[in-house]
Amino acid sequence: MGEQQSLLAEQRRAVIADEVRRRGGVRVNELTRRLGVSDMTVRRDLDVLARQGVLEKVHGGAVPPADASAHEPGFEAKSGLEPDAKESIAREAAALVSPGTAIALSGGTTTYALAKRLTGVADLTVVTNSVRVADVFHAAQPGAERQAAVVLTGGVRTPSDSLVGPVADQAIRSLHVDVLFIGVHGIAPEAGLSTPNLAEAETNRCLVRSARRVVVVADHTKWGTVGLSSFATLDQVDTLVTDDGLDEQARAEVAERLRQLVVAGPQG
Template sequence: MTENSQLLAPQRRALILERVRQYGGVRVNELTREFGVSDMTVRRDLDALAGQGLVDKVHGGAVSAEQTRILEPGFEAKLAWELAAKEAIAAAAADLVRPGAVVALGAGTTTYAVAKALVKVERLTIVTNSIRIAEVFEQVGDHQRTPPTVMLTGGIRTPSDALVGPLADQAIRALHVDILFLGCHGLTAEAGLTSPNLGEAATNRAFVRSAAQVVAVVDHTKWNVVGLSTFATLDELDYLITDREVPESEAAADRVGRVVVAEGSRRVP
């Protein structure tokens, strides 16, 4: 423990706010080391600052409230975040897919991991607005007896390599898919699944309306984070697949059809 661990909560929060203003953002793991306090303590500090409108919580930390609408890390920056959790979630997600299914995959690094887990499933029809995900299936097509059919929606490219906008939304609304996998920027019981990008949120809403089953793939760092726009309520989810570090007491889980904890695919009714 450092001498900073003796700070009172208001003192610690003032220092956190100073760093946010100086650097534009902070990460939870860096603050826990600096102040010698627990992850939960730092998250409570960020909640308090967010409640005052001074910061906005984002994946793994917080940014200045003024920057939230323009800050959006690119695909490569997010690819290595929580990689082990994403791979475990992806393996559990692949268990829900049968050969011959029509599968929709929203853009994002967690759904990208799901795509890589699905490459061994035969005769799939893939619908996606992600350039990266389309490339995954195109590269493995030559190694399957019946390669997947890939439908890329088209649209305007975002920093997350998603194709969004009226063209993408129109293409998606014309389709009927068996199962949809969506990641998110944040998840809460009240806000549901959220994104900081309005275009991505609108396209994800189109996906939800076109799917027979909706599956959210969400690692533990996305829980209790709120983005700018909601694209699905928890009541609309048939499955929520997360990892073993998810908060134990979470009201959000009660509103989902079924929660799957990725480690060992332990199912929680």
């Protein structure tokens, strides 16, 4: 019986490792359904695989090892990480948007959550390099007078469903927006804003230059994380909207460098 249980455990862990490599991350609740085991069993398997260096545990799931600074998780994998924090951040960020303005939304799961809260804001012009964000506005059917005008850049699609590269860069360089809401892979005092995708870094630089005001939307797990390529310094950021998981030391560092810090509390 012990040998059979061990074999089953190895089979489970092989499946988990394959899912992490193939999809860029997995959620615990997905694994419990797929493998037909308890939450505790899945978490024990993740502990073993983390000790072996196969993956890194994160809140609610696992991603490939953090030392792969060039690794870019897919949209579905990232969407399962810190979902409550993203919704709280989206709520606070939406309050910064005024009717009749031109805004830009970068790719990412937090900006996607924000887009869903902006479909009722009147007379918006939305510039985005995110296929997912554009779909949110196109799928919304408010009154014609409230429908946002969406400008979707061209470009090459990344694992996170952003459009990047020379085509996207050229389109963005010709535009000017009131506010940019940008998601990040990582934000750190020295490295600033960063991403594991080199082409996305250049497109993000174009987005930052296009905006009169730059608002970063990032949950607390992004603080201290550094991707392969930096695309903006903290001096270029006006506002960080994050969640209340950000510790006091990090808040103090942000307050020293940014004009405004908005901390979103739990959703009521």
